[in-house]
Amino acid sequence: MRYLCPTLLLRQSGVLLLSFFVFVACEEAVDLDFDVPKRKLVLSSSFYPNEPVVLKVSATRPRGNAPASEIIDAQVSLFEGNELAEVLTYSPGLEHTMPGYYRTLDFTPVEGQQYTIHVSVPGFDPVTAISSIPEPVAINSLAVTNLTRMVEGDQVVYDYFLQIDYADPTSETNYYDLRISQLVIPFKVTAAGDTLRMDPVPKAVTTPRRLAADGESVSILLQDKAEDSVLEVHLQSMIHPRTELFDRIVAELRTVSPEYYFYQRSLVQPGELSGTGLEEPVIYYNNVNSGLGVFAGYNSVQQDFSPVQD
The missing domain is CATH 2.60.40 (Immunoglobulin-like)
Structure with missing residues (x-):
């Protein structure tokens, strides 16, 4: 005759007892104390x-x-x-x-x-x-320095530094979104050998560290600037010389409300904040009372520059 260990018997009984109570519990309503967030x-x-x-x-x-x-x-x-x-x-x-x-x-x-x-x-x-909506701030000047031209496959890459000087008021705190884009002129050669130029279209301008999608502009968020200083941005423009001509670099200086500035700043990915050591998840700025999102005003001035003569 075989004997069951009392400890084992208790464990087996416990399993059966637990199964019984689980089965009974499924027959009754269970109140779960979970807070469902209210929609906003x-x-x-x-x-x-x-x-x-x-x-x-x-x-x-x-x-x-x-x-x-x-x-x-x-x-x-x-x-x-x-x-x-x-x-x-x-x-x-x-x-x-x-x-x-x-x-x-x-x-x-x-x-x-x-x-x-x-x-x-x-x-x-x-x-x-x-x-x-804040007052607009004028762009004093645009200039290009250190322009170089490189051939990469079927593209020509123009590498340069764009210098921007703007009339930042020194008596108050101002916020800016500087947007830099480029225009190209598509063209085609007809059967008769004539060059047919089309209207300028936007094309991505990039930085050496960041590629951009077609037509996307570079956006730089700024808060004031040192007196008599000039902002310098390292840029690259890529052209297909068989179908495109370099047209203009366009600088749009948006003078923005604090709501615009802090919301756009919160959208910047941690990896784009070089040198900050920011690794925690980004918390999006919000100026909507009892809700979420942004309602923000801005002003804008534009100036263009043609650094390349083809």
Whole structure:
């Protein structure tokens, strides 16, 4: 006759007992004490003087903060100071490609005024955000130094330093988004041997450390500058000489609100903040009260320069 160890018997009984209680528990409702985050409205708007205010409205998913489907039944009001400027009108987007948006039809903002956006949607907490358009700052000069030309396969690479001087006011803190792009002139040779030039189109300008997508500009966020200093940026332009001519370098100096600056700065990937040692996840800046996103004004001036004569 074989005997079971008492300890083993207890363990086996325990398993059977546990299985019994699990089976019984499945027959009863179980209250799980989990907090489901309330959905929040998400706003996105960068507005410019004398142009309509355009605002995109979406919402977070029930769990997490990822944007979900757009909101088409919002009540959106824009105030200039304490006065109602206009109730924004919804414009449907292109199906499956671009979301719809809300916009002003008659009112355009101006620099130096404070603007408040109010958004309410059934089932959501109403949200507000405040921003303004700063005064523009002029570009004093553009210059190119150390221009070299290299042939790489079927491309010509122009390597150079772009020097930008701008009239930064010294009596106040200013924020900037300097955007640098380039234009090329596509052309083709006809059967008769004539060169047919087309209208200039944007093409990526890059830095030696960072490649850019077609048409993408270099964006540099700045806060003031030292008096009498000149900003210098190392750039590269790539041209297909059989189909393109180098046209112009375009510098757009955006004078931006603090909301614009800190939101765009929060979008910069940690690897792009060289020398900062930043390794923690980025926390996106948000100026929407009771919601998420950004509502921010900016101003802009442009100047172009032709460093290459083909």
